[in-house]
Amino acid sequence: MDLTYTEEEREFRARLRAWLAKVLPELPARPSPDDWPGRRAHDTGWQRRLYDAGYAGLHWPLDAGGRGATPTQHLIFLEETERAGAPYVGANFVGLLHAGPTIAAEGTAAQRARWLPPVLRGDEVWCQGFSEPDAGSDLAALRTRAVRDGDDYVVTGSKIWTSHAEVADWCELLVRTGPAAPKHRGITWLAMPMDAPGITVRPLRTLAGSTEFAEVFLDEVRVPVANRVGDENDGWRVTMVTLSFERGTAFVGEVVACRRTLARLARAARASGRWDDPVLRRKLGRLYGEFGALWRLTQWNVSESQRSGGVPGTGGSVFKLAYSHARQELYDTAAEVLGADSLSLEEEWTADRLSSLSYTIAAGTSQIQRNIVAERILGLPKGR
Amino acid sequence: MDFQPTRDQRDLRAGVRELLAGRYGRDALRAAVDGGSAVDRELWRELGAAGFFALRLPEAEGGVGLGLPEAVLVFEEAGRALLPGPLVATHLAAGAVPGAAAGTAVVTAFDLGERGGPLVSYLAEADAVLGAAGLPPGEPVRSADPLTPLHRVTGGGPADVSAYREAGALLTAALQVGSALRTLELAVRYAGEREQFGQPIGAFQAVKHLCAGMLVRAEVARTAVYAAAVTAQAADAADGQAADGQDADGEAAEAAEAAEVAGEIAAAKLLADEAAVRNARDCLQVHGGMGFTWEADVHLHLKRAWVRAEQWVTAAEAEEALAAELSRTATGGEAR
Numbered sequence: 001m002d003l004t005y006t007e008e009e010r011e012f013r014a015r016l017r018a019w020l021a022k023v024l025p026e027l028p029a030r031p032s033p034d035d036w037p038g039r040r041a042h043d044t045g046w047q048r049r050l051y052d053a054g055y056a057g058l059h060w061p062l063d064a065g066g067r068g069a070t071p072t073q074h075l076i077f078l079e080e081t082e083r084a085g086a087p088y089v090g091a092n093f094v095g096l097l098h099a100g101p102t103i104a105a106e107g108t109a110a111q112r113a114r115w116l117p118p119v120l121r122g123d124e125v126w127c128q129g130f131s132e133p134d135a136g137s138d139l140a141a142l143r144t145r146a147v148r149d150g151d152d153y154v155v156t157g158s159k160i161w162t163s164h165a166e167v168a169d170w171c172e173l174l175v176r177t178g179p180a181a182p183k184h185r186g187i188t189w190l191a192m193p194m195d196a197p198g199i200t201v202r203p204l205r206t207l208a209g210s211t212e213f214a215e216v217f218l219d220e221v222r223v224p225v226a227n228r229v230g231d232e233n234d235g236w237r238v239t240m241v242t243l244s245f246e247r248g249t250a251f252v253g254e255v256v257a258c259r260r261t262l263a264r265l266a267r268a269a270r271a272s273g274r275w276d277d278p279v280l281r282r283k284l285g286r287l288y289g290e291f292g293a294l295w296r297l298t299q300w301n302v303s304e305s306q307r308s309g310g311v312p313g314t315g316g317s318v319f320k321l322a323y324s325h326a327r328q329e330l331y332d333t334a335a336e337v338l339g340a341d342s343l344s345l346e347e348e349w350t351a352d353r354l355s356s357l358s359y360t361i362a363a364g365t366s367q368i369q370r371n372i373v374a375e376r377i378l379g380l381p382k383g384r
Numbered sequence: 385m386d387f388q389p390t391r392d393q394r395d396l397r398a399g400v401r402e403l404l405a406g407r408y409g410r411d412a413l414r415a416a417v418d419g420g421s422a423v424d425r426e427l428w429r430e431l432g433a434a435g436f437f438a439l440r441l442p443e444a445e446g447g448v449g450l451g452l453p454e455a456v457l458v459f460e461e462a463g464r465a466l467l468p469g470p471l472v473a474t475h476l477a478a479g480a481v482p483g484a485a486a487g488t489a490v491v492t493a494f495d496l497g498e499r500g501g502p503l504v505s506y507l508a509e510a511d512a513v514l515g516a517a518g519l520p521p522g523e524p525v526r527s528a529d530p531l532t533p534l535h536r537v538t539g540g541g542p543a544d545v546s547a548y549r550e551a552g553a554l555l556t557a558a559l560q561v562g563s564a565l566r567t568l569e570l571a572v573r574y575a576g577e578r579e580q581f582g583q584p585i586g587a588f589q590a591v592k593h594l595c596a597g598m599l600v601r602a603e604v605a606r607t608a609v610y611a612a613a614v615t616a617q618a619a620d621a622a623d624g625q626a627a628d629g630q631d632a633d634g635e636a637a638e639a640a641e642a643a644e645v646a647g648e649i650a651a652a653k654l655l656a657d658e659a660a661v662r663n664a665r666d667c668l669q670v671h672g673g674m675g676f677t678w679e680a681d682v683h684l685h686l687k688r689a690w691v692r693a694e695q696w697v698t699a700a701e702a703e704e705a706l707a708a709e710l711s712r713t714a715t716g717g718e719a720r
Contacts, residue, residue, distance in 0.1 A: 001393065001453045003614050005385050072385050263714035270711065282700070285707030289651030293604050296387075296611035303387040321600045367589070373599055374592035378572050383587040 003299065005072070013076045019053055020084040027087070033210050040125060040167040043090035047122030056120040057096070059249070064104035065116050071249060071306045075298070078252035083260075088253065091164045095119035095126035099172040101242040102189070106230045115170070115191065127168035129159040129192065129216060130239075137368045139174075140183045140236060144218060146175035146190065152222040153177070153190060158215060161362075165201045165214040168194050173223070178233040189235035191227040198222075208354035209345075248301025248315055251323050255298060258330055259291050261352075265330075269337045283333055290326045297322070317369045318377070324359035324366060331356045387610070389457065396450075397457040403434060404465040410681070413466055417684065422531050423469045423490055423509040432487015436462075436471075437478045441485055447478065451620075452551070452613040456558035460606075463562025463660075466684055468531035470506045472555045472695070473514050476548045481512045494542040495552055495695045501542030505691070507535035515543035529687035553696040554616065554649050557609045557656035560692050563685050564602040564659035567667035570682060571595055575670055585670075594670055598663045605652070605659035612648035619645045647709030654702035660689035 005013070027046070031038030050056045059074045060066020069077070089096060100119045103111055118124035135142040144157025155175055162171070171192040178186025192199075198221040203211040230238035266284055269275040301315035331353035335342035342350055360366045374380045389397070407427060416422065431437065439455050441447020455475070462471055473493035474484050483489030492507060493514035494500035504513070507522050522535030545552070572595055575586030585591045619641050664686035668675035675682050693699065 001389050001610055001614050002386050003611065004618070009385065262710065266707075266710045266714040270715070275711075278704075281707045282703035284710060285703040285705070286654065288647070288710040289608075289654050289702070289706045290604075292648065292651050293608035293611075293655055297604055297607045299385065299387045299611075300607045303385060306386070307388055315603075318600050318603050321596070322604050367593070370593040370596035371589065373596035374586075378568075378595055378599060380572065380575060380586035380592050380595060381584050383589060383592075384583060 005076075009072055009076060012073050013080060016055070016077060016080050017084070019055075020080060020086060023049055023053070024084055024086060030087075036164075036166045036211075040091045040164070043087060043092055044122035044125065046087040046090075047092045047096075047120075051121050056122075057100070057116075060101065060104060060116075060120075064100075064112060065120050066104075071302045074249050075252055075302045078249055079256055082253035082256040091125045091167060092119070092122065094128045094164070094168075094172065095124065095170075098128060098242055099126040099170070099191075102172065102238060103191075103229055105241050106189075106238045111191075111229060118169075124169040125164060125167055126170045126172060127162050127164045127194070127216075129162055129171045129173040131161045132158060133160050137365060140187065142174055142176060142187065144173075144175050145179070146177050146188060146223070148177075148225070149222075151225050153188075153225060153228070155190070155192070155218050155221045155223055158217045160204075160215050161213050162201075162216050163213045165194070165216050166203065170194060171216070174235055174239060177235075181233060184236045186233055187235040187239075188232050189229045189238045190223050191229065192221065192223045193227075196221050196223065206355075207357065208351060248298060248305045248319070250316060251319065252298055254327070255291060255294050255323065258327055259295070261330060261334070261349075262287055262291060265334055265337050265349075272337070274337050274339070280333070280336055283336070287326065287330055287333060290322075291330075294319070294323055294326060317364070317372045320364070321366055321369050321373070327359050328356050387614070389453075389610075393454060393457055396454055397461060400434075400436075400458050400461040401464070404461055404467060408465050408467055413681070413684070416468065417530050420530070422533055423506060425490075428469065428474075428490060429487045432485065437475045437487055438485035439475070439478075441479045445479055447485060451617045452554065453610065453617055455555060456561075456609050456613040459555045459558035460562040460565070460609075463559030464566040466531075466563070466566075466681070466688060468688075470510065471559070472552050475555065476552055477512070477514050481514070483511065493545050493548070493552070494537075495545060496691075497694055498698055498701060499542070500545055502537045503534050504537055504542075505532050505534055507537070508533060513543055514548060515545050516540070529684075529691050531684070532688065532691045549696055550616070550646060550649050553653040554609065554612055556692050556695050557605070557612075557649075557653045560653075560656035560660035560689060561602065561606045561609050563689055563692075564598070564605060564656070564663040567660075567663040567682060567685050568595065568598040568602055570685075571598060571663075571667040571670040574674075578672075591670060594666045598666050601655075601659040601663060605655040608648070608652040608655045612645070612652040615648050616645045643709055643712055647706055650697060650702040650705040650709070653697045654699055654706070657689070657693040657699060657702075661686065661693055664689050 031042050047056060057066035058069040058077050062068040096119060100116055103115050130139060132142050132144060144155060144159065146153040146155045171194055173190045173192045175188050175190055176186050177188040198219040200217040202215045204213055204215060206212050275281055297319055301319060304315065331349060334349040335353055338347055338349060341347055344350060375382060407430065435448040436458065438447040439450050439458060443449035470490060470492040473495065474491040477484035477491035479485060481489060481491050484491050489511040490509050491512045491514055492505055492510040494504055496503045503525065504522065510519065513519060520537045520540040522537040525534040525536050527534040575591050575595060576584050578585050664682060668682045668686060671680055671682055674680050
């Protein structure tokens with residue numbers, strides 16, 4: 001068990017740190033959260049800079065145009081970019097972390113050549129059309145239909161919780177092509193161009209007041225059969241090949257950010273005198289211990305992934321359960337530090353507290369995560 | 385960076401598990417409970433011969449010469465087996481108290497409660513008390529844990545154990561992690577076997593989710609314990625190298641490192657205590673009525689976890705130590 005970084009890893013970190021120090025002051029100001037075209041331009045502009053500097057697709061395999069970095073190098077990249085306050089992956093999220101790796105793993109040579117380079121360069125943005133109004137936790141129950149008509153699929157249905165739908169060029173779409181087959185075996189993965197006729201995007205307002213995602217209505221949208229990745233009715237397997245947290249690096253930036261928030265909270269509590277309340281002080285101490293342990297768990301999962309040659313570990317669900325709970329606790333504690341000021345939306349932590357309410361729901365609710373942990377890791381039987 | 389255990393470390397852990405399974409299985413555990421014999425002298429000597437107590441003693445002094453990372457793996461196994469006796473105190477006494485390293489002496493410590501004492505465990509079984517000149521007089525107290533006899537010391541002040549507090553807390557945390565992992569196994573096994581409403585109770589989400597929560601607590605605590613062991617060991621090694629010709633910057637860096645290690649150990653103890661106690665509680669709940677019986681082992685895990693939670697560093701002390709470390713890093717140096 002060793003937590004020291006190798007010479008090569010330290011050099012990688014030093015080079016990255018120097019580059020970030022040079023490039024970050026040159027970046028334009030962050031656009032307002034409701035300025036979607038501005039956000040897209042900001043996020044893709046950052047991706048282009050990463051590409052030019054050789055940091056794009058760090059964790060992608062070499063033959064997909066990536067850098068073939070080790071999980072530890074990826075960990076260092078995410079840690080350092082967050083520490084330096086670099087832009088978040090933002091609009092590039094689906095392209096870099098799900099659709100891209102899926103195409104890299106399952107696409108044909110032509111599909112890889114068409115779709116992967118624009119993601120790495122920040123030229124094209126992807127969104128994800130998975131969830132539906134009646135298919136959330138039970139994703140495989142999705143009903144959006146695709147019917148073959150010549151060289152096209154004709155797609156009708158609706159998708160929900162689609163982030164970046166307003167500004168995306170492509171949508172990785174799961175559709176039902178085999179209505180008679182068992183639900184996991186009648187699904188197909190398609191790349192849908194977002195400018196195709198028949199697509200209506202309706203933004204959804206979150207409880208935080210912002211429009212972070214949208215509903216997407218599909219009315220006889222024609223998607224070329226050539227845009228299918230994998231075989232017809234094999235889309236469930238194609239999708240599951242790529243899990244965003246397979247290398248243990250899914251929440252690296254977030255944990256670093258939480259630790260920084262905690263330090264700011266401690267400074268604020270000391271300045272206001274709230275620190276003298278032993279109940280609150282002990283709660284902050286406990287959170288410091290928990291986030292320290294979550295950082296160590298990240299290093300543990302990354303080491304496990306590195307040893308197994310990048311094969312998905314089982315740590316993702318365990319980590320997400322602990323992390324999402326701790327992060328909600330963090331912002332509830334921030335509200336205690338603020339006192340009545342926590343009711344003011346002018347306070348940054350109040351907005352963050354509202355956003356944090358999604359952590360136990362998004363990307364698999366805590367209840368679904370516990371089912372996964374109990375059945376796949378602990379081997380408990382499935383219920384009837 | 386490779387935080388996973390090395391092959392040697394995995395082999396060591398497997399070897400200890402095998403030794404304890406053969407020498408202190410369930411029958412031995414229940415015989416000890418029924419017989420009220422907390423410390424088996426013969427087993428103690430066997431543990432000594434196997435290097436349990438001399439594990440971290442340098443080879444030049446007749447020890448095994450391993451470090452804290454190996455020690456936490458070994459103590460995790462002892463916690464899993466519910467091995468009784470003042471394991472941590474005797475391990476800490478190796479090299480300082482004659483016979484401790486070899487397991488021919490049983491050494492206890494004033495490690496209970498916030499400042500240590502006046503309750504002390506295994507006093508009647510002990511040959512020495514860590515840091516004390518002799519064995520103090522004490523009155524027996526009926527103990528909640530059948531395998532942790534307690535005395536209330538009636539004469540002589542408690543011996544100062546501050547020099548041992550960090551290592552003591554870390555090794556106790558490792559025992560807690562082993563217990564937390566074991567109660568998880570017991571709960572999962574029972575949930576898979578016990579049928580109600582025509583199916584194993586483990587098929588019900590209410591039971592599944594209890595078990596999943598147990599795994600999360602145990603894994604987070606285990607990683608915290610391993611990380612604290614690795615950072616404490618690295619700090620020790622750095623201390624050894626920087627002993628001569630230290631300048632002011634070097635001293636400040638060393639103090640910061642020591643504070644960081646103290647924080648990691650406090651977090652490890654806090655999370656491991658919670659994992660052991662809460663996992664035992666949930667294991668008891670999964671066992672239903674059987675969990676409330678003397679016959680099921682789960683109460684033994686819970687009671688021992690309660691004892692260990694009071695040893696070396698309590699939850700209140702750990703949280704205050706972590707708050708102090710948060711304050712230090714927030715106002716001065718960057719957190720790691």
